[in-house]
Amino acid sequence: IGGVLAANLSGPRRLKAGAARDHILGINVVSGRGEAFKSGGRVVKNVTGYDMSKLMANSWGTLAVFTDVTFKVLPAAETEVTLAIRGLLDDAAAAAMAMALGSSAEVSSAAHLPERIAARVAGGSLGNDAATLLRVEGFGPSVAYRIAALKTLLGKAGPLEEIAGEASRLIWRDVRDCRPFADNSEKPVWRVSMTPGEGHQMVLTLRMQAAVSAFYDWQGGLVWLRMEEGDPEAALLRGLLRKHGGGHATLVRAAPSHRAALPVFEPQPPALAALAARLKQEFDPKNILNPGRMA
Structure with missing residues (x-):
């Protein structure tokens, strides 16, 4: 193990x-x-x-x-509620997550699912619009107070939606398990760890040179990427990663020929x-x- x-x-x-x-x-x-x-x-x-x-x-x-x-x-949390901000672009989502994590609301999880990616978790219950997700856990009164504080802090960021209980847990399970890219294909999937504030910038630059889908966990510090044209673009991705502060790009899925030819882990x-x-x-x-x- x-x-x-x-x-x-x-x-x-x-x-x-x-x-x-x-x-x-x-x-x-x-x-x-x-x-x-x-x-x-x-x-x-x-x-x-x-x-x-x-x-x-x-x-x-x-x-x-x-x-x-x-x-x-x-111990497992007694209560959990996820506050979803809808319709944000990646840069605005990064700013909102940073603001929430820097507050006193004790946000335990922060992720951003761009447009269309959001529909691939929790059985499509989020719909197609982008969802920036902030999870708060703990005792019921504490969670309610902290969610209210987040609503006040982020009220102008975009439309807000509360998701509680099992529905919240299902969303975070699918984010954790990279459900949006679990499609039984061999399209390359990368797990990229990097500075949270640089993740969306790196993806924007990458999209100018390759067809890629992406979503963000850990306040943007974990970026899941799927290369849509079959080529892992390892040299391009790892070069951009170095230009954006460094990190680690791990090739999680690819065709056997690519996995045999490329270093799966970030070269040391x-x-x-x-x-x-x-x-x-x-x-x-x-x-x-x-x-x-x-x-």
């Missing part, structure tokens, strides 16, 4: 990049040498030392096999690649764990 911990522990709480690793308290693993070892413990305050848990959680199973994992868990700088190679040599010198997964 080490291969997908950091990617899939987001769950309903919409944890951002790296947050899943922070919820792993302890691990027991077996390295490629056949050596069993452990790191961390069963409580938040445990012994100091090398933080192997975070290293292993992002290794995609290339360094060791997990035999035991201890997690810190959080030489110094970091050398460090990763030394770690691989230490933990799995015979390269028996997920060979070819990372490099």
Whole structure:
């Protein structure tokens, strides 16, 4: 399970990049040498030392096999309400999300589904108009108060709509699972992590050179892209990513020929690649764990 911990522990709480690793308290693993070892413990305050848990959680199973994992868990929210601002373009949506996340409303999730993308989540219940989504969770009176504060703050941004309970959860599940691009095709899909304020700018520049659909999670810090003409445009995308502050572009779906020819993960700088190679040599010198997964 080490291969997908950091990617899939987001769950309903919409944890951002790296947050899943922070919820792993302890691990027991077996390295490629056949050596069993452990790191961390069963409580938040445990012994100091090398933080192997975070290293292993992002290794995609290339360094060791997990035999035991201890997690810190959080209680499910009693109530959740999503405030949807309708009809915003990407730049206005980015500004609205930044304003909401910078407020005292304790927004737990912020995403933007552009026109037509919105209709592909929650069974089409949002309709075709663009939807900028802000989720608030907690006890009922607190949620009501914070939603009212957001309405006051964003009242001039555009038409507002409240979505509560199971309908809200369904929307966020589909956003998390990239439902808008789950169409059984081989059109390339990219998962891009970058500075939130730069995401929509990068997509705008990309659209001038390639046919692409996009939507935004994590206040725009996670951009899901689908290349509509079959070519992943890896060099173009990664070049634009560097020009817009850097980040990581992971090729999630593509035709087998493209996946075999392209680096699926963001290429590492030489110094970091050398460090990763030394770690691989230490933990799995015979390269028996997920060979070819990372490099």
